[in-house]
Amino acid sequence: METTTVKGAMCPPLRADAARNRQRIVLAAREAIVEYGPEVALDEIARRAGVGNATLYRHFPNRRSLLLQVLIHVNDRITERAQQALEAEHDPFEALSRLVLDSAEERVGGLCRLLGFGIDHADPALLASRDRALAVTEELLGRAHASGQLRPDVGTGDLLVAVSRLTTSVPGTTCGDDTVLARRHLQIFLDGLRTPPRSQLPGSKTHLADLKEEPR
Amino acid sequence: METTTVKGAMCPPLRADAARNRQRIVLAAREAIVEYGPEVALDEIARRAGVGNATLYRHFPNRRSLLLQVLIHVNDRITERAQQALEAEHDPFEALSRLVLDSAEERVGGLCRLLGFGIDHADPALLASRDRALAVTEELLGRAHASGQLRPDVGTGDLLVAVSRLTTSVPGTTCGDDTVLARRHLQIFLDGLRTPPRSQLPGSKTHLADLKEEPR
Amino acid sequence: METTTVKGAMCPPLRADAARNRQRIVLAAREAIVEYGPEVALDEIARRAGVGNATLYRHFPNRRSLLLQVLIHVNDRITERAQQALEAEHDPFEALSRLVLDSAEERVGGLCRLLGFGIDHADPALLASRDRALAVTEELLGRAHASGQLRPDVGTGDLLVAVSRLTTSVPGTTCGDDTVLARRHLQIFLDGLRTPPRSQLPGSKTHLADLKEEPR
Amino acid sequence: METTTVKGAMCPPLRADAARNRQRIVLAAREAIVEYGPEVALDEIARRAGVGNATLYRHFPNRRSLLLQVLIHVNDRITERAQQALEAEHDPFEALSRLVLDSAEERVGGLCRLLGFGIDHADPALLASRDRALAVTEELLGRAHASGQLRPDVGTGDLLVAVSRLTTSVPGTTCGDDTVLARRHLQIFLDGLRTPPRSQLPGSKTHLADLKEEPR
DNA sequence: TATGAATGAGGCTTCATTCAT
DNA sequence: AATGAATGAAGCCTCATTCAT
Known part of the structure; x- marks a missing residue:
């Protein structure tokens, strides 16, 4: 260890x-x-x-264990960002927005993509890091739900995976405009998260722990 | 000939x-x-x-030329989907929604990611295919704008890149739930696209042709 | 056949x-x-x-059989050249010189090198072609020997292999100067062939048939 | 350093x-x-x-860089041989002969052939090695010229390229007899190099640096 | 017969991983 | 503990040869 x-x-x-x-x-x-x-x-x-x-x-x-640590590192950075957002913003939806938009800076090329490289989802350190991220993210989401500004049919999984995908970097392209584009998309996505919901979503509220990897 | x-x-x-x-x-x-x-x-x-x-x-x-053809193929599929949507749906925003949600089926793991592999952006066949996709996509967007249902500050680049990213597949995971999740995100995104805009977007309306690749 | x-x-x-x-x-x-x-x-x-x-x-x-035919072709060209030399030049050493210097034009990159590619040395057509070349070459050598101008300790093998090596082309280089250089070397070699011999040669008179290939 | x-x-x-x-x-x-x-x-x-x-x-x-080193290695071996010849033989033409005949042992299959494989002729290490070889070879040639035994119309390029070609090995054949044959040819060539010249050479005195490679 | 297309084997090169200093 | 070097497996690509039109 x-x-x-x-x-x-x-x-x-x-x-x-x-x-x-x-x-x-x-x-x-x-x-x-x-x-x-x-x-x-x-x-x-x-x-x-x-x-x-x-x-x-x-x-x-091996590579897997390094990627695992990178994932943990990024999780922890997000946790930090979320905590700062919680402390700095009084309005719950503003806090959520801040976390989401800040994520564009973390540019890890999509947390999700790392999942495809054999990372052990059961690793205790990863789970601990994820739990920390979840705790604060759920706190953010919870407050936003409670304030009545966040549509009720979305969970942490919805939020984090979408954010991850929308901030995916494209290797080989310079990021300059990319970050701006990502911020535009994140903002549109945030707008879609507000109440009143403008549609009914397929499937059901997703939590991060629901994601799982299949062996190849 | x-x-x-x-x-x-x-x-x-x-x-x-x-x-x-x-x-x-x-x-x-x-x-x-x-x-x-x-x-x-x-x-x-x-x-x-x-x-x-x-x-x-x-x-x-070489790999590049194969990826190029895949890109063209996917572009063409999207063009077809968009044309079908134009013909089948009377309501402009419905047509747009249909195209966007249909894209979850195409699952190419993000067109954007392919751009990072040295694909020749000036290839005539690719440009032709892109132009066809753009033409019909702009038609869809134009009608939606005209109908007053689509926020005015978004362009085809915003739409297509976001859709591409939100439908990125994660290698090594089975797609089952993934598609559902993607559809949820796409729907939220669509909700964010509706009028009245719930926020002001950073940057400016983006068109697909604005994307460019930097040499490494 | x-x-x-x-x-x-x-x-x-x-x-x-x-x-x-x-x-x-x-x-x-x-x-x-x-x-x-x-x-x-x-x-x-x-x-x-x-x-x-x-x-x-x-x-x-297969490749071998093509190379075989090329070899035969070149042999035949040399035979022709030698016959022309025999007919055109009265002086025996002059005739020999002409054949040798003409060989620089044939530029096959060294007949010898072809031997290393699995060509069947026992092929009847090749043997026939070689015999024809030998016949006329030996005629040339014989006359030169008889005229007293050619040192007595050299045979057809000595002559043809040396000529072949001295006219080896270097792939990837343009031949312009190369041919001149080859002609210089051939001329020096011819000078060394004249009587009186200026040295004693190691080994013994070599004939073309003495060359043999080892299986790999 | x-x-x-x-x-x-x-x-x-x-x-x-x-x-x-x-x-x-x-x-x-x-x-x-x-x-x-x-x-x-x-x-x-x-x-x-x-x-x-x-x-x-x-x-x-890559292959080129390996061939380059082989070329340098062989150059250096030749330099050594030439230095030994200079020291061991008092008679200048004997020294030259010794170098030439010794070269049959080096059997590199013709330095010239290596030139056709994209070797960088401007490589500093190669140039240095070539200069060293040239220096001692020119010393040998110079003494032989001065002694009046070597025909005046030949230069280092003539000598080294011819030697290289005459010692070309044929891939796939065992070298036993080959070396003897090469020595016979080298000796004949040496005889052609002696004064008085028995002919006039075409072209002009060639120096090694004159060789150059053309891009394909 | 002549041909474009298909194929497997093999060479070149990279890279994750292990070894020796 | 840290490092440079070594390695085999695997991917890319070419080419001699065979097949189907």
């Missing part, structure tokens, strides 16, 4: 420089994935992080 | 069996891309199409 | 257009080999000959 | 085992080229060198 969770340091608390390396690798991975997609060469990630490739493997025994 | 008509008569009109193979390859490619993403092994596509790998290369000298 | 030998037409005497195709293929092959080396793609040869690839295979069931 | 010295210290001085592997690959390449020609499969070279194919690619990113 090698991670340091929110609840406390695990096993061998990791030397200072090792921890720094680990963090640099995760950040480099996130950037490289945004730029080249989730299939970017691991050597490239190592190069960007300024470490040898073997160092990357010491920290993450 | 050497021109490419809408139906696709090529230079030397292509032997019957060869044309059949070519079509099978494009269809297999579309499915494989939806399932595994645009980096799926070409050998895998050939296997699915039931042809030898070299046959694939005879028709498409 | 499909060849037409000097002794007379074999089996089905070959339709006129078929014979013409066959000839064009051999010539195209010779040129392509000079330009790209003996491993040039057979499709390229067919293209140059202006026939479909399958036509090439109808005449020559 | 980042310069390349005669002995070859590279940028980061290369780990001991890596340097050994690199050397083994070059040697295996030389042998394989002699045996099968310059188009021999790189996998075959790796197999002979006793390394994995990817190791070969780590050291030489």
